[in-house]
Amino acid sequence: MDRFRQEKLQRYEEFVDKRLKPDLVHAIAERDKVFEQQKTFSDLRKNIENLEKNSVTSLRTLVNLGSEVYMQADVPDTKRIFVDIGLGFHVEFTWSEALNFISQREERLARQIEEYFRLIASIKAQIKLVYEGIRELLQLPAERSVQGPVF
Numbered sequence: 001m002d003r004f005r006q007e008k009l010q011r012y013e014e015f016v017d018k019r020l021k022p023d024l025v026h027a028i029a030e031r032d033k034v035f036e037q038q039k040t041f042s043d044l045r046k047n048i049e050n051l052e053k054n055s056v057t058s059l060r061t062l063v064n065l066g067s068e069v070y071m072q073a074d075v076p077d078t079k080r081i082f083v084d085i086g087l088g089f090h091v092e093f094t095w096s097e098a099l100n101f102i103s104q105r106e107e108r109l110a111r112q113i114e115e116y117f118r119l120i121a122s123i124k125a126q127i128k129l130v131y132e133g134i135r136e137l138l139q140l141p142a143e144r145s146v147q148g149p150v151f
Contacts, residue, residue, distance in 0.1 A: 005137050008137060009134060009137050009138070012130050012133055012134050012137070013134065015130060016127055016130050016131070020123055020126055020127050020130065021127070023123050024120065024123045024124065024127070027116055027119050027120050027123060028116075028120060030116060031113060031116035031117070031120065034109055034112045034113050034116065035113065037109055038106065038109045038110070038113065041102050041105050041106050041109065042106065044083070044098075044102060045099060045102045045103075045106075048081070048095050048098055048099055048102075049099075051078055051095065052095055056078055057077065057078060057079070058074070058075060058076050058077065058078060059074075059075040059078050060072065060073070060074050060075075061073055061075065079094060079095065080092050080093065080094055081093055081095070081098055083098055083101060083102075085101070
């Protein structure tokens with residue numbers, strides 16, 4: 001293989017290893033963070049719905065103080081709750097206001113997840129395209145896709 005091809009092959013491999021793969025790992029990590037937020041809001045919605053369904057007006061619970069140290073807490077009035085809206089801010093909501101906020105946030109999180117899925121698919125397609133360029137540089141035969149059932 002001539003020097004020109006070797007240099008081009010090395011640049012392609014570096015692009016995949018130093019740019020595309022880290023971008024893919026970062027996008028997957030960010031998508032997973034959004035999944036966690038979505039689960040948190042879903043759990044909160046279910047808890048509020050259970051409180052409404054069971055007409056709970058007071059509550060006794062355990063609160064995590066940090067480092068897995070818990071303390072018992074009494075909530076005399078559960079009609080209003082504080083919801084973390086982001087950036088360290090908490091807002092006091094009634095149950096219905098909280099449910100409205102949660103549904104709006106869940107819609108936004110679902111859109112963000114879709115955007116991350118598209119981004120991840122795009123990065124994977126770019127990686128495949130670069131690998132196809134490497135294959136052509138090495139003059140290897142194209143991979144065949146298997147048609148029909150494989151068993």
